[in-house]
Amino acid sequence: xxTDALQKDTKNIDHVVIRFVGDSGDGMQLTGTQFSTSAAxxxxxxxxxxxxxxxIRAPQGxxxxxxxxxxxxxxxxxxxxxxxxxxxxxxNPAALKTxxxxxxxxxxxxxxxxxxxxxxxQKAKYDSNPLEDGSLSNYNVVAVPMxxxxxxxxxxxxxxxxxxxxxxxxxxxGMLYWLYSKDPKYTEEFLRKKFKKKxxxxxxxxxxxxxxxxxxxxxxxxxxxxxxxxxxxxKGTYRIIMGNQATxxxxxxxxxxxxxxxxxxxxxxxxATDILHELVKWRHLDVSAFQAEDEIAGISSxxxxxxxxxxxxxxxxxxxxxLKGEAIGLAIMLEIPLVIVNxxxxxxxxxxxxKTEQSDLMQAMYGRNGESPAIVIAAKSPADSYDMAFEAxxxxxxxxxxxxxxxxxxxxxxxxxxxIKKLDEMPDIKTYQITEYxxxxxxxxxxxxxxxxxxxxxxxxxxxxxxxxxxxxxxxxTVSHDPLNHEEMVKLRAAKVRKVKDFIPALQTEFDQEGxxxxxxxxxxxxxxxxxxxxYKEENPDAKVGLAHFSYINPLPHGxxxxxxxxxxxxxxxxxxxxxxxxxxxxxxxxEYNKYDKVQGLPLGTEELKKEFNRxxxxx
Amino acid sequence: xxTKIKYTFxxxxxxxxxxxxxxxxxxxxxxxxxKALPETGRKKxxxxxxxxxxxxxxxxxxxxxxxxxxxHGRAAxxxxxxxxxxxxxxxxxxxxxxxxxxxxxxxxxxxxxxxINLNYILFNNEIYGLTKGQFSPTSLLGQITKxxxxxxxxxxxxxxxxxxxAHAKFFARAAGNDAKLQTKLYIAADKHKGxxxxxxxxxxxxxxxGAYKSIADKSVKDDMxxxxxxxxxxxxxxxxxxxxxxxxxxxxVVTIGENGITEDDILVHDAHEPDPTLHLALINMNxxxxxxxxxxVEEKTLEEREEEVTEYAKKVxxxxxFDELLFSGQTFEVE
Numbered sequence: 001x002x003t004d005a006l007q008k009d010t011k012n013i014d015h016v017v018i019r020f021v022g023d024s025g026d027g028m029q030l031t032g033t034q035f036s037t038s039a040a041x042x043x044x045x046x047x048x049x050x051x052x053x054x055x056i057r058a059p060q061g062x063x064x065x066x067x068x069x070x071x072x073x074x075x076x077x078x079x080x081x082x083x084x085x086x087x088x089x090x091x092n093p094a095a096l097k098t099x100x101x102x103x104x105x106x107x108x109x110x111x112x113x114x115x116x117x118x119x120x121x122q123k124a125k126y127d128s129n130p131l132e133d134g135s136l137s138n139y140n141v142v143a144v145p146m147x148x149x150x151x152x153x154x155x156x157x158x159x160x161x162x163x164x165x166x167x168x169x170x171x172x173x174g175m176l177y178w179l180y181s182k183d184p185k186y187t188e189e190f191l192r193k194k195f196k197k198k199x200x201x202x203x204x205x206x207x208x209x210x211x212x213x214x215x216x217x218x219x220x221x222x223x224x225x226x227x228x229x230x231x232x233x234x235k236g237t238y239r240i241i242m243g244n245q246a247t248x249x250x251x252x253x254x255x256x257x258x259x260x261x262x263x264x265x266x267x268x269x270x271x272a273t274d275i276l277h278e279l280v281k282w283r284h285l286d287v288s289a290f291q292a293e294d295e296i297a298g299i300s301s302x303x304x305x306x307x308x309x310x311x312x313x314x315x316x317x318x319x320x321x322x323l324k325g326e327a328i329g330l331a332i333m334l335e336i337p338l339v340i341v342n343x344x345x346x347x348x349x350x351x352x353x354x355k356t357e358q359s360d361l362m363q364a365m366y367g368r369n370g371e372s373p374a375i376v377i378a379a380k381s382p383a384d385s386y387d388m389a390f391e392a393x394x395x396x397x398x399x400x401x402x403x404x405x406x407x408x409x410x411x412x413x414x415x416x417x418x419x420i421k422k423l424d425e426m427p428d429i430k431t432y433q434i435t436e437y438x439x440x441x442x443x444x445x446x447x448x449x450x451x452x453x454x455x456x457x458x459x460x461x462x463x464x465x466x467x468x469x470x471x472x473x474x475x476x477x478t479v480s481h482d483p484l485n486h487e488e489m490v491k492l493r494a495a496k497v498r499k500v501k502d503f504i505p506a507l508q509t510e511f512d513q514e515g516x517x518x519x520x521x522x523x524x525x526x527x528x529x530x531x532x533x534x535x536y537k538e539e540n541p542d543a544k545v546g547l548a549h550f551s552y553i554n555p556l557p558h559g560x561x562x563x564x565x566x567x568x569x570x571x572x573x574x575x576x577x578x579x580x581x582x583x584x585x586x587x588x589x590x591x592e593y594n595k596y597d598k599v600q601g602l603p604l605g606t607e608e609l610k611k612e613f614n615r616x617x618x619x620x
Numbered sequence: 621x622x623t624k625i626k627y628t629f630x631x632x633x634x635x636x637x638x639x640x641x642x643x644x645x646x647x648x649x650x651x652x653x654x655k656a657l658p659e660t661g662r663k664k665x666x667x668x669x670x671x672x673x674x675x676x677x678x679x680x681x682x683x684x685x686x687x688x689x690x691x692h693g694r695a696a697x698x699x700x701x702x703x704x705x706x707x708x709x710x711x712x713x714x715x716x717x718x719x720x721x722x723x724x725x726x727x728x729x730x731x732x733x734x735x736i737n738l739n740y741i742l743f744n745n746e747i748y749g750l751t752k753g754q755f756s757p758t759s760l761l762g763q764i765t766k767x768x769x770x771x772x773x774x775x776x777x778x779x780x781x782x783x784x785x786a787h788a789k790f791f792a793r794a795a796g797n798d799a800k801l802q803t804k805l806y807i808a809a810d811k812h813k814g815x816x817x818x819x820x821x822x823x824x825x826x827x828x829x830g831a832y833k834s835i836a837d838k839s840v841k842d843d844m845x846x847x848x849x850x851x852x853x854x855x856x857x858x859x860x861x862x863x864x865x866x867x868x869x870x871x872x873v874v875t876i877g878e879n880g881i882t883e884d885d886i887l888v889h890d891a892h893e894p895d896p897t898l899h900l901a902l903i904n905m906n907x908x909x910x911x912x913x914x915x916x917v918e919e920k921t922l923e924e925r926e927e928e929v930t931e932y933a934k935k936v937x938x939x940x941x942f943d944e945l946l947f948s949g950q951t952f953e954v955e
Contacts, residue, residue, distance in 0.1 A: 037950060040952065041950060041952045043952070043954070186950065190950075233954045234954065235954055235955060236953075236954055237947065237951050237952070237953055237954075238951060238952050238953070238954060239946075239947075239949065239950065239951045239952075240950070249945070249946070252942055252945075253942065256942055261705075263701065263704070263705055265701055281933075281937070282939075282942075282945065283926075283929065283930045283933050284930055284933040284934040284937055284940075285939075285941065285942055285945070288704060288705070288926075290700070290701070290704060292697065292700075292730075293697075293726050293727065293730040294726055296694060296697065296727075297694070297697035297700070297726070297727055297730070300690070300691075300694040300697035300698045300700075300701065300727070301697050301698065301700045301701030301704070302701055303688075303690075303698055303701060304670065304688070304697070304698035304699055304700060304701025304702035304703075304704075304705065305701035305702065305704060305705035306701075306705075307668075307686075307688055307698075307701075307702055307705075308668075308701070308702045308705035308706045308709065309705065309706065310705045312701070312705075326691055327691060327694065329691075330690065330691050334688070419954075420946050420947060420951065421946075422943060422946060423942070423943070457706075458665065458666070458668045458686035458702070458706065458709050459665055459666055459706060459708065459709060460665055461663070461664070461665040462665070463665070464664060464665060464684055464685050464686050465686065465687075466634070466669075466680045466681050466683070466685075466686070466687035466688070466689060467687075467688055467689070468680070468681070468687075468688060468689025468690070469673075469689060469690065469691055470689060478636060478681075479636070479681060
């Protein structure tokens with residue numbers, strides 16, 4: 001865009017963590033999404049995480065109305081949105097106040113100095129202006145009057161001053177594009193498409209974007225700009241995908257692959273609702289998404305649809321899973337296919353709806369009456385949600401028992417590049433569905449290999465039968481109160497889940513295969529754990545550290561004891577009070593498990609993990 | 621196939637022993653359904669019975685069709701999923717007053733509001749039977765039950781009134797011992813497009829015996845029941861000499877031949893009137909209690925609206941396949 005850029009210093013860096021923060025109405029989500037998309041399109045690896053208040057329209061300028069978007073872009077593999085910030089972009093005092101603690105000392109904070117008015121400072125509970133009182137002396141403060149510069153740049157557009165001010169996020173974005181040597185062309189394309197019917201808005205935003213870019217280029221306060229080189233990734237076509245979107249698509253892929261139509265019965269709940277939002281768009285692609293009157297109706301309708309032959313799914317978050325407990329028990333009893341997705345959030349009760357946690361593990365395992373085992377699996381990253389949602393559907397169809405898929409707010413809302421996997425790359429799915437008359441039909445006569453029962457659906461002549469929540473005869477499925485039959489059925493249902501072990505991959509270990517410390521994780525902490533192990537090993541080349549990350553919780557995969565026995569110590573970091581460690585201790589009591597628990601609604605940080613690894617390995 | 625199978629009621633009876641208490645009205649309901657179904661022209665395999673929990677919810681086990689005995693209160697929600705999954709099925713709900721209006725009240729009103737094409741048999745015995753005798757949401761004020769030993773202090777619902785409040789398009793009612801009327805109503809419910817709610821005033825011989833004696837007993841039934849039919853004057857009584865007229869905003873019972881009243885003065889029943897005012901008044905009458913198809917208004921069903929919206933989506937959404945979706949928006953190549 002500007003040849004001057006070449007005259008400035010350009011430094012190559014490996015990765016950079018940037019957080020855009022502002023008022024709810026400042027457009028920070030859009031700004032962050034645009035920055036990360038452009039970076040990805042230009043070849044970087046990226047991971048993002050939005051952070052917004054649970055209030056819909058919190059009072060302007062208030063501390064609890066701050067909305068943020070964090071992005072980590074890298075020249076090498078990126079597994080998390082990052083912990084400490086390299087750059088903070090704060091659009092007002094409240095945003096600065098609530099986020100400055102995450103900025104590493106010496107690093108850059110870019111602020112809109114126009115927003116530091118007396119009223120805004122008061123709203124943010126600042127006694128004095130932090131831009132003037134020296135409290136930010138540890139940081140490289142870049143104070144830019146973004147509001148007035150944006151208005152100045154747009155003065156000829158004929159827009160009113162409020163509309164002009166709205167484009168200041170594009171001014172900030174333009175500055176960041178220059179700072180990280182990114183061509184803003186993708187954002188220009190995006191704006192032209194998005195506001196196709198409002199050419200004035202397109203013009204204003206592009207002008208503001210360019211103004212920000214050029215301003216940074218000439219600004220003496222920013223003498224250096226940085227280049228994050230493209231990352232080396234597997235060959236293929238990529239797109240940026242959010243975890244919840246990946247879950248929705250994985251389910252759609254499984255429906256296509258199994259030749260069934262997809263049915264979703266769901267009730268809105270943060271942070272799972274985006275799966276519903278995604279699936280309702282594709283009703284013309286054999287997706288029936290039903291917004292029910294409550295959580296229980298969500299799962300009950302899915303059970304009814306499964307009985308009628310659909311690939312049925314219900315989606316929810318923690319409190320909703322609690323409400324669905326009885327119906328999950330029914331599905332276990334009916335032995336029909338059903339996927340239950342739980343995008344976990346902080347609990348108990350309403351807890352922290354917009355923050356992440358892994359504290360529903362035990363609920364997924366045991367949160368039902370009676371002996372009611374379900375298959376439980378977990379996604380480890382936004383993109384992995386595609387594969388695990390597909391796997392959840394495959395397992396439920398091939399084993400005729402419900403599958404609970406655990407994701408969480410962190411990976412559900414986070415995004416990363418995903419190599420697009422077309423249907424022909426996905427494994428085949430066979431079903432037990434019967435749609436034609438057969439001799440010798442017995443509703444609960446099982447396939448000895450999986451213990452799955454036949455799935456004869458209404459409309460099939462001659463196979464009429466009734467299933468229900470009462471205990472059933474082990475072959476005919478008719479009501480049976482026989483004591484020994486009940487015990488046998490309890491054992492059969494458990495054995496059916498246990499047998500899944502033979503159909504899932506054995507536990508894999510990354511990094512060292514034996515040695516000092518095995519880091520054991522499950523679900524959404526994968527990126528944090530991998531980043532921490534990699535970083536620790538770089539700093540401590542002699543330490544032998546392995547990472548065993550579980551995607552399958554119930555049943556646990558083959559190879560657990562063998563893997564665990566190869567390491568001197570085991571640490572199980574979790575975003576709960578050690579639920580997986582307890583589960584492992586129950587199953588494999590011969591090992592000692594060191595817990596590392598965090599329940600702050602935040603992901604695990606690299607530094608805290610490395611410290612803990614060090615303590616266990618070196619006793620420091 | 622050109623030969624149409626003609627079923628008899630026996631074709632719909634399962635091989636399971638029916639385990640309701642001897643003398644229970646549920647036997648009448650079961651037999652009436654089994655008699656009605658051959659008249660609907662539906663194929664056996666296309667019929668599904670879905671229930672919740674309670675005495676009445678054992679119903680699917682006794683039918684030789686597809687069925688789910690579900691969990692307490694959730695029959696309507698389960699049935700909604702089944703019907704949406706395959707609109708060609710004839711889906712019936714068998715549910716009691718507690719199942720439908722206490723624990724399952726939410727699903728009940730929402731199924732009605734959506735006008736999904738279900739046939740909903742509401743077994744109203746004004747008591748919890750399976751848990752052995754507690755008051756239900758239709759038990760009378762002051763009623764002595766196991767959980768109200770000094771008299772029930774919770775005012776009851778009138779199911780029809782609740783249904784009208786939830787925008788019901790079809791409501792019918794019959795006494796539990798009236799097999800003939802029930803069979804007619806089940807056929808009408810099956811024919812009706814949209815949610816068809818049939819309330820059965822069902823006597824529980826053990827825990828609430830005689831609850832409907834003053835209405836359903838042979839000796840009083842002609843004077844205490846008005847069976848309405850669309851297009852016919854609302855006349856009842858042993859001597860067919862009583863009828864309904866409007867007195868201001870209210871319904872009034874008059875005698876034909878007294879005070880100059882002739883048959884022409886009697887209100888003619890219009891079940892198809894969209895305005896539910898008069899239907900509600902009929903539903904709320906105590907003497908006589910109004911039976912038959914009180915309301916039957918055709919309106920689009922949920923399935924029909926779903927199909928329309930899907931057609932619209934097909935038209936306006938530029939993405940026509942899952943493969944296109946995968947590659948939509950901004951993508952990039954790694955060589």
